Amino acid sequence: MATSTSLHKALVCILLLLFLPFLSLSEYYLPINPRLEKAYVALQAWKQAITADPKNLTLDWCGPHVCNYTGVFCAPAPEDRHELTVAGVDLNHGRIAGTLPEDLGLLSDLALLHLNSNRFHGGLPEAFERLQLLYELDVSNNRFQGPFPAVVLHLPSLKYLDIRFNRFRGEVPRRVFDLRLDALFLNDNQFAFSLPDSIGNSSLSVLVVANNRISGCFPRSITDLADTLNELILLNASITSCIPEDVGKLKNLTVFDVSFNNLVGPLPDSIGEMRKLEQLNVAHNNLSGDIPESICELPRLKNFTYSYNYFCGEPERCLKVRSRDDRENCIPERPHQRSEEECIAFSSKPVHCDANGCMAPPPPPPPVHY
Numbered sequence: 001m002a003t004s005t006s007l008h009k010a011l012v013c014i015l016l017l018l019f020l021p022f023l024s025l026s027e028y029y030l031p032i033n034p035r036l037e038k039a040y041v042a043l044q045a046w047k048q049a050i051t052a053d054p055k056n057l058t059l060d061w062c063g064p065h066v067c068n069y070t071g072v073f074c075a076p077a078p079e080d081r082h083e084l085t086v087a088g089v090d091l092n093h094g095r096i097a098g099t100l101p102e103d104l105g106l107l108s109d110l111a112l113l114h115l116n117s118n119r120f121h122g123g124l125p126e127a128f129e130r131l132q133l134l135y136e137l138d139v140s141n142n143r144f145q146g147p148f149p150a151v152v153l154h155l156p157s158l159k160y161l162d163i164r165f166n167r168f169r170g171e172v173p174r175r176v177f178d179l180r181l182d183a184l185f186l187n188d189n190q191f192a193f194s195l196p197d198s199i200g201n202s203s204l205s206v207l208v209v210a211n212n213r214i215s216g217c218f219p220r221s222i223t224d225l226a227d228t229l230n231e232l233i234l235l236n237a238s239i240t241s242c243i244p245e246d247v248g249k250l251k252n253l254t255v256f257d258v259s260f261n262n263l264v265g266p267l268p269d270s271i272g273e274m275r276k277l278e279q280l281n282v283a284h285n286n287l288s289g290d291i292p293e294s295i296c297e298l299p300r301l302k303n304f305t306y307s308y309n310y311f312c313g314e315p316e317r318c319l320k321v322r323s324r325d326d327r328e329n330c331i332p333e334r335p336h337q338r339s340e341e342e343c344i345a346f347s348s349k350p351v352h353c354d355a356n357g358c359m360a361p362p363p364p365p366p367p368v369h370y
């Protein structure tokens with residue numbers, strides 16, 4: 001190890017000596033330190049792995065001054081404020097095609113990596129494990145494939161993980177919910193998993209898992225996120241259960257979307273306690289009963305969509321919500337409702353919250369000692 005470090009240093013010195021005669025005076029004061037030298041190796045390897053760059057974003061990725069490259073951002077190194085290092089790479093909307101080489105692990109001070117809306121394929125490099133400062137990782141809207149990129153589980157600083165709109169498939173490891181993430185976007189991949197109870201361990205403020213092959217129950221422990229959760233989007237996730245009665249504990253929720261699932265049972269009254277709620281979408285489920293008036297009285301509610309269910313009662317107040325959709329229910333006197341036969345057929349069947357064994361019975365009361 002020691003030999004390779006000193007070898008490396010020697011190499012850098014030689015390189016610097018080679019370059020010095022060509023540097024202008026101002027560049028003298030921005031010496032290329034070992035961190036930037038490693039970044040140069042990483043970025044050149046990446047450039048090699050790029051097969052198309054229609055906007056020429058990497059055209060100026062030449063020469064050792066990586067801080068001048070388009071999309072590359074330098075900042076003082078965390079442990080040494082006198083040394084510049086590559087802290088961010090942002091190639092959003094580049095439509096770049098190619099792969100991410102293992103050499104990117106050399107960008108060990110990277111805090112931000114934004115690659116959304118490109119055409120990268122393959123997986124995330126194992127060497128990302130070395131990006132111990134990585135805080136925001138956005139690879140959304142690319143062509144990444146294969147299993148969930150488990151390397152992210154080794155990133156202690158990660159707060160924002162966005163891998164939506166790719167071709168990842170298979171299980172999502174439950175350990176992802178033990179990371180101290182702030183936002184997690186998994187939607188529009190081909191994941192097949194059920195939301196684990198460890199979801200309550202996370203510190204998420206935004207969770208979007210729509211359009212994957214999720215199955216199972218509405219995760220009850222999600223109410224443990226009451227202090228942090230802001231947006232919960234579980235749409236089209238094949239969830240089959242009732243909505244837990246205490247879901248209203250999520251008092252900081254502004255967006256709540258559970259549309260296109262197989263939810264059954266009533267809409268819990270407690271939703272009327274989500275005082276910050278602005279968008280509520282429960283459309284395309286098998287929900288029934290009356291819409292609780294308290295929901296329609298929520299002060300910030302702008303859009304309440306509950307079409308394509310079997311609701312049979314709707315308070316007057318609900319007609320005043322700014323944007324509202326109540327079509328295809330069983331509500332008397334309202335236009336565009338289901339047929340009477342359909343409504344009767346539905347209501348003749350009992351509702352089973354415990355389909356799939358979802359609502360486990362409450363634990364037995366603790367033993368009483370006399």
Ligand SMILES: *[C@@H]1O[C@H](CO)[C@@H](O)[C@H](O)[C@H]1NC(C)=O
Nearest residue numbers: 053054055056057058059060
């Ligand atoms: C990119 O560079 C090539 C060759 O230098 C040029 O022909 C093309 O017009 C450039 N494209 C854009 C979008 O600048």
Ligand SMILES: *[C@@H]1O[C@H](CO)[C@@H](O)[C@H](O)[C@H]1NC(C)=O
Nearest residue numbers: 026027063064065067068069
């Ligand atoms: C880096 O960019 C600055 C500003 O555009 C320029 O003045 C400087 O010469 C560039 N340095 C190198 C080495 O390209």
Ligand SMILES: *[C@@H]1O[C@H](CO)[C@@H](O)[C@H](O)[C@H]1NC(C)=O
Nearest residue numbers: 177178197198199200201221
């Ligand atoms: C995460 O949650 C599970 C189930 O709720 C629990 O058993 C486990 O101890 C938790 N892990 C951490 C790290 O908090």
Ligand SMILES: *[C@@H]1O[C@H](CO)[C@@H](O)[C@H](O)[C@H]1NC(C)=O
Nearest residue numbers: 189190210211212213236260
């Ligand atoms: C639901 O997700 C599946 C993929 O899992 C997709 O094929 C389907 O179009 C989605 N349905 C809706 C209504 O978005």
Ligand SMILES: *[C@@H]1O[C@H](CO)[C@@H](O)[C@H](O)[C@H]1NC(C)=O
Nearest residue numbers: 205226227228229230251252
């Ligand atoms: C959640 O709401 C409480 C009470 O309104 C507030 O004190 C807290 O800061 C909020 N948390 C977040 C993360 O918004």
Ligand SMILES: *[C@@H]1O[C@H](CO)[C@@H](O)[C@H](O)[C@H]1NC(C)=O
Nearest residue numbers: 240262263264285286345346
């Ligand atoms: C929802 O209702 C429809 C029509 O009654 C029925 O075919 C379907 O099986 C129901 N789904 C669930 C999950 O109850």
Ligand SMILES: *[C@@H]1O[C@H](CO)[C@@H](O)[C@H](O)[C@H]1NC(C)=O
Nearest residue numbers: 257279281303304305323324
């Ligand atoms: C209300 O929400 C629904 C479902 O998310 C959406 O389709 C509709 O466009 C929204 N309406 C307005 C006015 O934003």
